[in-house]
Amino acid sequence: MNTHAATDPLIRDKDAAAMLSVSVRTFWRWVSEGDAPKPLKMGGISRWPRSEISGMIERAKAAREAA
Numbered sequence: 001m002n003t004h005a006a007t008d009p010l011i012r013d014k015d016a017a018a019m020l021s022v023s024v025r026t027f028w029r030w031v032s033e034g035d036a037p038k039p040l041k042m043g044g045i046s047r048w049p050r051s052e053i054s055g056m057i058e059r060a061k062a063a064r065e066a067a
Contacts (some may be wrong), residue, residue: 006031008049008050008051009020009049009050010040010047010048010049010050011045011047011048011049011050012046012047013027013028013039013048016053018051019053019054019057020036020056020057021024026052036053036056037052037053037056
């Protein structure tokens with residue numbers, strides 16, 4: 001069993017957008033602008049490791065605290 005996959009699941013665009021409280025359209029704009037990570041592409045589907053989206057949130061918190 002791959003324990004890494006269990007601890008860092010791959011999520012869909014709508015789940016990533018929900019984590020960030022934005023629309024799917026806004027999330028994809030952020031991806032295209034480089035503000036969100038590019039997806040992992042597998043068989044024509046796009047997925048993101050949940051940790052990468054959580055990392056976006058943590059970086060935003062750190063930037064807020066540094067300002």
